[in-house]
Amino acid sequence: MSLESILNNSNNYQPGLSIDCVIFGFHDNSLKVLLLKPKFSEKWTLPGGFVTVDDSIDVAAVNVLKERTGLTGIFLRQFATFGDINRDEIDFNTKVLEFFKIPKENAKWYLQRFVTIGYYALVDFFETIPSANGKYEIIEWIDLNNIPELILDHNKILNKALENLRLELNSLPIGFNLLPEKFTMTELQKLYETILGRELDRRNFFRKMNSIGILKKLDEKKSNVSHKAPNFYCFDTENYQKVLKDGLNMGW
Amino acid sequence: MSLESILNNSNNYQPGLSIDCVIFGFHDNSLKVLLLKPKFSEKWTLPGGFVTVDDSIDVAAVNVLKERTGLTGIFLRQFATFGDINRDEIDFNTKVLEFFKIPKENAKWYLQRFVTIGYYALVDFFETIPSANGKYEIIEWIDLNNIPELILDHNKILNKALENLRLELNSLPIGFNLLPEKFTMTELQKLYETILGRELDRRNFFRKMNSIGILKKLDEKKSNVSHKAPNFYCFDTENYQKVLKDGLNMGW
Numbered sequence: 115m116s117l118e119s120i121l122n123n124s125n126n127y128q129p130g131l132s133i134d135c136v137i138f139g140f141h142d143n144s145l146k147v148l149l150l151k152p153k154f155s156e157k158w159t160l161p162g163g164f165v166t167v168d169d170s171i172d173v174a175a176v177n178v179l180k181e182r183t184g185l186t187g188i189f190l191r192q193f194a195t196f197g198d199i200n201r202d203e204i205d206f207n208t209k210v211l212e213f214f215k216i217p218k219e220n221a222k223w224y225l226q227r228f229v230t231i232g233y234y235a236l237v238d239f240f241e242t243i244p245s246a247n248g249k250y251e252i253i254e255w256i257d258l259n260n261i262p263e264l265i266l267d268h269n270k271i272l273n274k275a276l277e278n279l280r281l282e283l284n285s286l287p288i289g290f291n292l293l294p295e296k297f298t299m300t301e302l303q304k305l306y307e308t309i310l311g312r313e314l315d316r317r318n319f320f321r322k323m324n325s326i327g328i329l330k331k332l333d334e335k336k337s338n339v340s341h342k343a344p345n346f347y348c349f350d351t352e353n354y355q356k357v358l359k360d361g362l363n364m365g366w
Numbered sequence: 367m368s369l370e371s372i373l374n375n376s377n378n379y380q381p382g383l384s385i386d387c388v389i390f391g392f393h394d395n396s397l398k399v400l401l402l403k404p405k406f407s408e409k410w411t412l413p414g415g416f417v418t419v420d421d422s423i424d425v426a427a428v429n430v431l432k433e434r435t436g437l438t439g440i441f442l443r444q445f446a447t448f449g450d451i452n453r454d455e456i457d458f459n460t461k462v463l464e465f466f467k468i469p470k471e472n473a474k475w476y477l478q479r480f481v482t483i484g485y486y487a488l489v490d491f492f493e494t495i496p497s498a499n500g501k502y503e504i505i506e507w508i509d510l511n512n513i514p515e516l517i518l519d520h521n522k523i524l525n526k527a528l529e530n531l532r533l534e535l536n537s538l539p540i541g542f543n544l545l546p547e548k549f550t551m552t553e554l555q556k557l558y559e560t561i562l563g564r565e566l567d568r569r570n571f572f573r574k575m576n577s578i579g580i581l582k583k584l585d586e587k588k589s590n591v592s593h594k595a596p597n598f599y600c601f602d603t604e605n606y607q608k609v610l611k612d613g614l615n616m617g618w
Contacts, residue, residue: 130381
């Protein structure tokens with residue numbers, strides 16, 4: 115939906131409310147985030163959107179994700195809402211209007227304070243078809259260690275998403291959407307390490323992961339490695355869904 | 367702030383946005399929630415409020431808490447935002463206006479779709495001074511096992527708060543605001559059990575809790591018990607704050 119058509123139908127949108135999505139993918143043993151480069155700014159931005167008056171906020175988030183990745187039915191989780199008074203969205207949106215030569219008189223809805231709801235998604239890197247339509251010129255997977263300066267409070271939103279993803283690791287299985295169908299234990303460990311931002315002890319990780327009971331060892335080894343070939347694993351879908359529902363219970 | 371004065375100054379409030387607070391206290395070995403009985407409804411409600419255009423959402427939540435408990439500077443955490451389209455707030459608010467005989471023409475701001483941000487707080491039962499001013503006739507600590515039917519989606523909000531508090535137990539120390547200054551290990555264990563909703567093994571709990579390093583054993587025993595008197599403990603404030611900042615790291 116273009117900004118013009120939203121402004122022409124602003125009665126159809128919740129006032130002062132937006133959605134921002136932190137979309138994580140895993141590739142080349144590192145965690146990446148899908149970011150957009152707008153035409154109107156040197157800084158990059160998280161994919162986002164608005165909430166129509168007859169859509170639930172979760173549906174609005176699903177729509178943002180679908181627009182930018184082509185994907186549906188993936189792991190998407192609301193993690194926090196951002197509503198500091200110094201988000202500076204009015205200043206920022208004023209500049210956007212100037213860039214697109216849209217008269218301010220037609221954009222009262224856009225020139226108010228916005229509170230934004232953050233969602234994060236875990237998607238399959240290879241299944242994603244990034245799309246930079248509308249106000250954007252580039253969409254790109256950017257390595258977590260190489261995040262540029264983002265507009266508004268988007269760096270804060272991204273960091274908070276990562277913090278929440280780390281917490282989730284202790285209560286939920288993660289990886290189903292991030293890894294290919296077959297993977298080695300080392301690849302799985304690398305995923306956890308890249309999310310946690312620290313190295314894990316190999317033996318401990320193997321032991322804990324096996325005790326959860328969501329992995330199936332396959333009768334197949336990774337072939338393109340020189341020395342001892344590691345085994346492939348896949349997720350036991352049924353058990354994975356069960357643990358996703360019941361929680362890992364790693365704490366008390 | 368009364369509903370009338372909010373409606374007379376509705377330009378000062380974010381449109382379609384409210385705050386709801388789940389306030390937990392611990393007393394008589396059980397977890398309780400502070401709930402209000404409105405004049406206009408048979409169902410009870412969570413304490414809530416609105417967001418003025420020049421306050422951060424966190425400040426709005428602090429204000430709700432202060433109004434209902436008299437407390438400031440306590441553990442308060444945003445946990446989720448609720449924005450399903452079937453929250454039924456327009457129907458509900460229409461009935462509130464009818465009850466207070468406020469003409470609908472003066473209440474356009476109130477008769478729109480509201481999205482609500484949930485916060486939960488952990489407070490000291492004995493320091494709280496519950497206050498039921500405004501549209502409410504009763505405010506009461508209600509046992510978690512005895513929660514009545516609440517208005518709108520407030521039961522869902524309460525359950526989600528509890529779910530988040532349970533998750534937090536695995537990453538943060540909890541108890542500083544919920545327990546008296548001196549407490550026994552059994553009382554601390556009881557707090558964890560009542561939050562988790564299940565019994566914990568005594569030895570395991572003692573071992574894990576001691577390994578965190580946030581407790582100080584006092585040279586004092588609980589006196590009004592018949593058999594072997596248990597030791598009193600208090601929190602080591604400095605270490606507690608450190609773990610609160612760094613996290614418990616009980617998982618991977």
